Amino acid sequence: MSEHALDDRDIAILSILAREGRISKTELSRRVNLSATPCWQRLKKLEAAGLITGYHADIALTKLGPHVVVFVTIELENHRAENFQTFERTILRYEEVTACWAIGGGFDYLLQVTTRDIGRYQDLIDAMLDARIGLKRYFSYIVTKAVKSGGAPPFDLLVNGAPSKG
Known part of the structure; x- marks a missing residue:
């Protein structure tokens, strides 16, 4: 189709x-x-x-207990195909990395990390650095409040080019 x-x-x-x-x-x-x-x-x-x-x-994580969501921009040391493949294979192993996108622009990847607290987040970053997966630089952005998330895509706009009715 x-x-x-x-x-x-x-x-x-x-x-x-x-x-x-x-x-x-x-x-x-x-x-x-x-x-x-x-x-x-x-x-x-x-x-x-x-x-x-x-x-x-969609799970209300606040009802389960304390947690933190962190968005992380990642820049790799090298930009050869094998470096990207190594990073992508390895990142799949980290349970706390709940989403990962390859992005264009100044950074190579955007990660969404969900974990118990900042200490656990730092443990994750330390493990990634120790794993020698080519991580050159990272920047962390702590989510303080969810304003909008999990919305449905604008199907009419994507398929027909017309704004959705809703």
């Missing part, structure tokens, strides 16, 4: 699931104005095409 094969109902399905991953199939079909079987078939095609890569729950 190419990006051009999506119609308004496919976009509606993706948009609803991005906000409400646990919606029942019956309610989903009602909301996109399809009977259950055609809706289910579309959903399966979207999954098979790799457009839906998973379902998850």
